[in-house]
Amino acid sequence: MLLLKITIVPLFIGLVTLAGRRWGAGVAGLLGGLPVVAGPIVVFVALEQGPQFGALTATAAIAGIAGLLVFGLAYAWASTRWSWPAALCCGVLAWFVCALGLAALPARPETTLLVAAIALLATPRALPPGAPSPGRASLRDLPYRMATGALLTIGVTAVAATVGEVWSGLLAVFPIIGLVLAVFTHRGQGARQVAFMYRGMVKGLYSFAAFFLALALLWPRMEFWGALAAAIGAGIVVQAAVQWLAMPRRELQPTR
Secondary structure: OHHHHHHHHHHHHHHHHHHHHHHOHHHHHHHHOOOOOHHHHHHHHHHHHOHHHHHHHHHHHHHHHHHHHHHHHHHHHHHOOOOHHHHHHHHHHHHHHHHHHHHOOOOOHHHHHHHHHHHHHHHHHHOOOOOOOOOOOOOOOHHHHHHHHHHHHHHHHHHHOOOOHHHHHHHHOOOHHHHHHHHHHHHHHOHHHHHHHHHHHHHHHHHHHHHHHHHHHHOOOOOHHHHHHHHHHHHHHHHHHHHHHHOOHHHHOOOO
8 A cells, every 4th residue: 555655646746747847837736636646545544444434534625625725825825925935834834724723623524515615716716816837847856746745645644544534634635736736836937827726726626525525425325446436426527517617608609
C-alpha cells in the first residue's frame, strides 16, 4: 500500500502539470479538484479501518472542501502582496482555523454537503482577479512537485489513521495538490495565475463532493468495491454536467 501512496499522487501531479503546460492553469486547477488524491487516501483508510469508519471519513471529507477552498482564498489573496513562503503560511493557517470549525460540525452528509455547497458557490466571487497567462509553465520543477506530493501524502495518511473519522476526512482533503500547484504556479507565473487556477479547481470540486457523498451513503449499505465504483460513476456524471453547464450558450445552439 505504501507503493500506491508514493506513486498515485506524484503521477497525478505530473499529469496535472503537463496539462497545465498544454492548456493553462485553469485546466490544471480543474484536474486538481478531482478526488484523485483525497479519494485514494480515504479508500486506504477505509481498507485499514473498515467501511463504517470510511463512511464517516467520507462525510467529513465533504466538509473538507470548505477548508480546501479557504486555503486557496487565503493563498490567492496573500500572493498578491507577498512571496510564496508568506502566502503558504497564510494558506495553511487559514486551513487549520477552518478545519477546527469543521471538526465541530455534526457528522451528517446533509450538513457537510450544505457547507461544501456554500463554499463552492462563494469562492469564485471571493477570489482576487485572475487571468490566463500567455506563457507556459516550466517543467524544470516537475520532480520537486512530485516529490512534495509524495511526502505530503505519506504524512497525511500516517496521521489520519490515528486521529479518528472526522479528522481523517479533513486531513484527506488537506490541499496537497492545491498547495503544490499554488506554490509552483505562484513562483513561476505569478499571483494572477494562482487565482485563475483556483477558479478552475472549483469546477472540479463538484465531482469531488459527489464522489464522497456517494461513499458516505453507500459504504454502510453496499459491498465495498461496488460502492466505490458507484461513487466514481457519480463523480463522472456530475463533472460532465458541470462542464456542460459551464459551456458558452452559443456552443450549445445547433448550427444552421
